[in-house]
Amino acid sequence: MSFTVPDDRRYLESHEWVSTDDGSARVGITDFAQDELGDVVFVELPDEGDAVTAGEAFGVVESIKAVSDIYAPVSGTVTAVNEALFDEPELVNEDPFGEGWMLTIDLPDEDDLDDLLSAEAYRDQIA
């Protein structure tokens, strides 16, 4: 089975992705992660304005069979939460890199991204 790994973002070994746009970072979990979890039924996310720290858990995603922490790829303040996931957690399965996004974080320091995996490196990890 092959999984989608878009080139336009960076990855954590724990299967989160981050894309950046003009000082803002958007975060979600990867196609590989959603497939491993199976049917996602619940997502717990921080509130807007909360601080998240790179490498630390900021939320939880639960499928029917498993509970998994979600880790922040970068540090910053949460500027938006994908509230659609509260009613439609299955969006994480259906479109993990698009409508299944979880948070946006303001990105004071783009250097944070340097520690993350490139798409190529992440592809190697899940191969």
Next chain:
Amino acid sequence: MPLRPSPLSAAHERADASRIDFGGWEMPVEFDSIRTEHAAVREHAGKFDVSHMGQVTVSGSDAEQLTQRLTTNDVSALSPGEAQYAGITDADGILLDDTVVYRLPANAADDYLFVPNAGHDGEMTDRWISHRDEWGLAATVTNRTREYAMVAVQGPDAPELLSTATTVDPSTLGRFEVTSGPVAGVESLVARTGYTGEAGFEILCPWDDAEQVWSSLDCQPCGLGARDTLRLEMGYLLSGQEFHPTEEPRTPYEADIDWTVTLDTEFVGRDALAAIEREGVSERLVGLELLDRGVPRNGYEVTEPDGTPIGHITSGTMSPTLGVPIALAYLPTDYAEPDSEVEVVIRDEPKDARTRATPFIDR
């Protein structure tokens, strides 16, 4: 210890099913998605490899008496071709396992067959043999778990589906009845039993012929994930989870399977259970529905609305049929009535829940 393979392991590998260790067996947990597999069984039909279930045969002049004295239900009530659900209890009435006891059809080679849960076959065979010897009974007890494959086909379309693969007329088989006949040309035992709440059958066939039977059933393959959500919607017990001799020691009365206990028969645990029946239990297994968002899971604490601990969850999931989080929990009998308000503590946060009658779905 290496995992025990299913006779269908090669087929599951070809189907790219994800697999897990279940009771010492490597079994498929998911073929497509739990939701897809669950819906197939509720709406049409699905097939399950349940070869991890044990098979122990008991034959000879005292086979009935031996099994009667080691199970909570009334084995003497069974005619050939009938089966019953029962508990297996210790002298204190604590459930060691639950099982289905089959009195095999008259033309079968053995008299009785019972089906312990995954990983319990050795222990239960030993239990039958040691009590046979202690009581001086004449019975041959054989662990046939490595000889039998077991395939379940479940769902409203299961009778029609099975009828295309066998000369046995599934519609003549009543609930908890068992007959013998060829399935896909393989001589098998066919029982109208299951663990989903749907119409359905469990087929016992020789280990080496499992693929022939499995591939003849043209429907959604389902893993243990869907098997768990299906049984949980029905409020059925899972050995090791709703009861376990050391981690969750419970009597059949606490586990809410009173109907499997026939106190006018003689069996190990009978006297202890008679006393408990007279005095009543203080805790009972009840259904819960979470009203807040979240997924209740094994081990989570249940409290009164003011935070006082009163029990814990044994099994929980997001019900695929109802779209709400459901669970089973041992709670004080005051909470046995539906619509009692409780809290379930999930990651230190109390979540509103209410008690519900089981089964959670109408079946």
